[in-house]
Amino acid sequence: MASLTPQNAKPFSLASTWLRVLPKKSCANVTNLAKNAKKLGQDDPRRITHSFKVGLALTLVSMLFYVQPLYDSFGSSTMWAIMTVVVVMEFSVGATLGKGINRMLATLLGGSLGFGVQQLATLTEKEDHSIVIAFSLFIIGAIMTFVRFFPGVKAKYDYGFSIFILTFSLVSISSYRDDYIQILACKRLLTIIIGSFLAMIVSICIWPVWIGEDLHNLVASNIEKLGDFLEGLGEDYFDESDGTKTVTNKSFADKYETVLNSKTREETMANLAGWEACHGRFRFRHPWKQYLKVGNLTRKCAYKIEALDCYISNDPGNKIKDSCQYAGIESGKALKELSSAIKSMTWFSTTTKAHIANAKGAIKSLNSLVKENTREGIDVLEIVPILAVASLLTDVIISIQRISEAVDELASLAHFKMTTINVTKPLPLQREGTIQPIMFQDELLYNITSSTSPKQYEISSIALMIHSV
């Protein structure tokens, strides 16, 4: 192949090489494409069903053309029904409903205003019609375009305003040439309504994709991912006898990369979910905005964990104490409790609080451990990483507490099932012993007995712990 540089290649040999290489290359490309397509379908099979749904909706709407009586009543306006189906049919029910409703209302209002302008134009001389129409087109076009910049409008009604300008322009300009503009506009509105309803019915009735449910699951799974990472912090990382970081940790970092950048996605989903009426476990006016609050707090927690992760990877040589590991496991469990509470829509606040309290207790005991050690003359700089991890973990625990409060609020707003668990059985403490909840002077205490080195975490009341920050 080195002989085929542009300097010495003869046209014939170049062509023959291309002829040999091209089929292989295009074959590889096709295989690659097929692999990608398969992966897309496997990642979310609803993509395949959605594609068939669009095909079905198109075939259904084409019936308006084939069936003579239907075509007789609408004529060439039927094409608006086809356009509507193509444009309105979105992946999720919320997006389809939002676009359909926006399109129908905007066509009605834009058409009415266009008709009003036509009436206004007829009050003037015939020669001035075009001036009145052009002037109103300029003014209404400019004003409506500016209104689209309002954040509230942009989020939910952007498409509607675009269709409003479109219909207004079409109706008002057509009125200059066509005297039967009212009939035409009515037919257009009617076919757009038919197309919108067809798209909405197909979207809702055949394998519906509820974006609200997706948002619900996304928020819960983001929390779960962080919980997995924190638990893994204890199990995978600290447990390595030589202290080096395992390769699996890399995938944790990748995992919460999606958590860190989910804000825009969550906001779009919450806006679209607002269009969906009650479905499945979700009632009408489900508090979708509260999910954004939980999502924001989850991201803040993820920023802390990101810092924690970098810290650990920068100093892999240091031995981190049991308490750090325990705090990581307990805060991971707290997050997983929160995630499963959202997923199952059942709220046990007590167990989450117990895990948070345990994690805090571990950090507290770590601090006193450090104090003792340094009195014995250990080099401070050697325990700096431990201290840094401990202080970052404290931050993580505080932000978990904030997530817990937001989930609590969500639970009451969204009418989660409320369950109180009486913690009487000892919780198993990994590798270290057990935590025994005990009642002492009306306060719930945790008595932690370690199998390796007997020590007691004196944690006062959970309530006190949780409100002390």
Place this chain on the structure above:
Amino acid sequence: MASLTPQNAKPFSLASTWLRVLPKKSCANVTNLAKNAKKLGQDDPRRITHSFKVGLALTLVSMLFYVQPLYDSFGSSTMWAIMTVVVVMEFSVGATLGKGINRMLATLLGGSLGFGVQQLATLTEKEDHSIVIAFSLFIIGAIMTFVRFFPGVKAKYDYGFSIFILTFSLVSISSYRDDYIQILACKRLLTIIIGSFLAMIVSICIWPVWIGEDLHNLVASNIEKLGDFLEGLGEDYFDESDGTKTVTNKSFADKYETVLNSKTREETMANLAGWEACHGRFRFRHPWKQYLKVGNLTRKCAYKIEALDCYISNDPGNKIKDSCQYAGIESGKALKELSSAIKSMTWFSTTTKAHIANAKGAIKSLNSLVKENTREGIDVLEIVPILAVASLLTDVIISIQRISEAVDELASLAHFKMTTINVTKPLPLQREGTIQPIMFQDELLYNITSSTSPKQYEISSIALMIHSV
């Protein structure tokens, strides 16, 4: 007003109250709306000019209706030109070009395929026409909808695929009813080209909004915001004699909230900027993707700073040493150098590297300071916050270095002006003295003299410092 609860309110008094309250309320609403509109316009005056541009484009395209010879040649197909202007006319040049080109190509290809299906249908019996058309509609609709899920297609050609399905459906279905479909399809294509070009010309020629320039400025200003914060860390926060956090810091947190969540926005902008040809300082094929790399590293740096900020706000009572302040100021300066390098498209790598080296030196001296202090028997837990801030600052400095490398790459890809500055004048050191760059055995050293407490930072060669991590 307490008497107007639904239980005891009489219809008459309720109505009169409404009559009294409503005008005031709507008056307040209108004032509020006007205020919001004014703010929207002031925040970005290009919103107002864009609105007028849309109005102008609509008025211009309506001329196709008023001018008899033009209307004679296109007839009712003229409405496609209006639709095209409304839909294609976007805020930025990139978005308008992208939509226009997508729309024209998709109409051409979709129409051709639709015509092909019509030809295929004519090969069959007349009664089977509708079956062939309906079947191809289902298959092509489903396949093209699935293709829209490919990430590469979704990012740049989603609109084109939607228009492809639309045109294909319209042409193939219409062919069932209309034998002159080719002429109609050609007219439609022609008016769509006219509308697209009109929108693109208005978008480019009248106060153009180049999204590439916006991306360029966004990336630079995000880096600058972080620099401001780090400099402020030294000046505003640490400098307070009582150590409490000043109120202005709250606004810093708000400022980099937008930095943290800019990923989606930057990606959209880079995709749209790809449609823009050379303009102003930007050549054809400007490396927009490299801005995403710089942006990603900026966000990673912001995560670290977020952790730093929380740490500081959690422990406001502790005195933080001079070195921390100095490291903050120097890393802030490094970021601001990077930001102004991007803004001015002129790259001085030496000064940035000097600031980074200075910041590292400050952290180094801090560590030795801590070592000395603890030997003297100071309580470790009291200096934990200092240690944590120092370790987080180290992380921040490392990520600034990565940003610097990415900007270096950007500078060579985008052909920034390269300038080497010979650092011979002493850099002023705020509140503390001066940094004197000195040459010692072919290595650039920085001699820092403090006005308050004389001390020397021994920093070996910058190159060594920068490659040691």
